[in-house]
Amino acid sequence: MTVLDLSDPRPTLADVARVAGVSSATASRVLNGFPQVRAETRRQVEQAVRSLGYVRQRAARAGEGQRTGTVAVVMCEDGLRLFSDPFFGRIMGGINRVFTAAGVQVVVLMMPSAGQAATFRYLGGGHVDGALFVSTHARYTTALSHADLPVVSAGRPMVPDPAQCTYVDVDNRGGAEAAVRHLLAAGRRRIATVAGPKDMAPGRDRLAGYAAAISGSALVDPGLVAHGDFGQASGEHATRQLLDRRPDLDAVFAASDVMAVGVLRALRRTGRRVPDDVAVIGFDNAPVSRRTDPPLTTVSQPVEALGARAAGELLAVLDGTVRQPRRVVLGTSLVVRASA
Template sequence: MTITQPSEDSALPALAGRAPTLAHVARLAGVSPATASRVLSGSARVSRAARLQVEAAVERLGYVRRQTRAPDHETSGTIAVVLCDESARVVGDHFYASLLWGVRREHDGPAPLVVLLVGRADEWRATAHYLRGGNAAGVILVGARRDQLAALVQASAGAPVVLAGRPLDGVPLPYVDVDNRGGARAAVRHLLASGRRRIGTIAGPSDMGAGVDRLAGYRLAVREAGMGDTGLVGHGDFGRLSGEQVMSVLLERRPDLDAVLAASDQMAVGALRALRRAGRRVPDDVAVVGFDDAPVALQVRPRLTTVRQPAEDLGARLVRELRAHTGGKPVTGRGVVLKTKLIVRESA
């Protein structure tokens, strides 16, 4: 079972436009309201079968359990940071470490900080169960894809939610982002100023704000220069292997390519590997620019020109924004955008 948006089903209780209640959940799950309540409270005195039935009913109905704990409950003030990525990438990506350090720095005090991973199905179940139990006073969502966002917000049990990254489709939620569009635009302008004229990009995922905005910044700069991008755009997943694969595809499409902007440093490192295999010198034949300014940018040769994003400051600001929306204040679509900076090194 995974977190999914509620679906229409003839077996669902008739709600007549009303919000689903605990009684509706119990009825759909085929259990008593007391059993449904124990499941949602995290009680161990419930069979596994009953727990799965109740969790499935909650998801199908879109039931949100409002928090009823007193302000002095021992978990009061707990922040849950939900990382929507595979554990291997979370552990190996400097962005996550820096962001979490910023969250911890700002959330300094006795209240717990809980980090939840939702890369696998069992992690989705555990995250849904934790959030629906009303255990968090506030939730920070990091890396949520377009099709994950509604379900994760629904599971947050009415707690304030702040997003790391601009939500797609105009979802009215507060967020903190970096200037992805401006950073990518500055990178392409730098490449143009150095005489490059056939500039490709290894874009990020099209269902994430960072991927969409970095591609938009690239395309804006290319249009401003009166150039096209035919055959010069490929999509990766921010990981190193995808950068290597997409770089090879771009070289096949456009052998005349003389520069590439990768939407992450990890993809840029993969691109360097593909260029070496193809016998292309960097930056003589092809200039390479990354995005992040992760430690790997200084470890590779040539050292990587990249767009620096303030990941630690992003984490700290997420906590401040979350505080601003707690205490019963209305949650709006307010967005905060932090500046990026182009760091020029040897690769471009």
């Protein structure tokens, strides 16, 4: 028999734990999106949340008014990329799962560079308790540093001192380095890269991983480096630039799978065979990587887990569980297929 304390009509975390048959610490781990929880335990806690109507409450701060039970997920991109790149759907799946399990309402905001002022007016207007930023560019550094509410970043933010901001990232540098070392081990020696945007941490970190692997065998040739915006068209355009400069290149590491699709298209149009003439590796392990011709070797990053853990970190900040900035880095792995 489960006995609940009804003196306060609002169910507590302890109530959720009792109904689910777990400890409060385990219930908290589930609601904070931590991955080291058995699937059955997670299901029991989420079912208890729904049956009780539990709504996550955060610790009150001095001078704070009524809490909203709502958080904002701020996508720092325009609508076109948001709806065309599968990364955003995958990360939102992880984010939404954790917030839904915690009984927290989510508002999704798109914030292109021209919309910063309006977005931060909304965030500062008492509509939400905190914000989770996704896909931050360098131009958002001031805004992130001065946001007047709890903020967590999914991805290392481009701020002068990232240690001042809680963020969850993946090992972009290590994943890129592993990809390029795989190409080197296969005998490829003229390895180019289609790097990501210079104003985003994943773009910089994946380029740094490429350079770290290459520098072990030779100096980085700037003619073998081109930049894209993580979109397919930019991957194709960058590959054409690389082929014009270095027509004898024998491998390309693309900083995203979507750009790698553009790389494959450019190589096909110029008569290069993959992997016979040019090997190709992407980054993300997006669903499209299994449908390319040939199937794409890629660096797998845990996108859904990234979103879930970032959402959990924001909940932990809001309820007072975490009071100091934290930095979480999730691992990556190489998935070898026919393209390299």
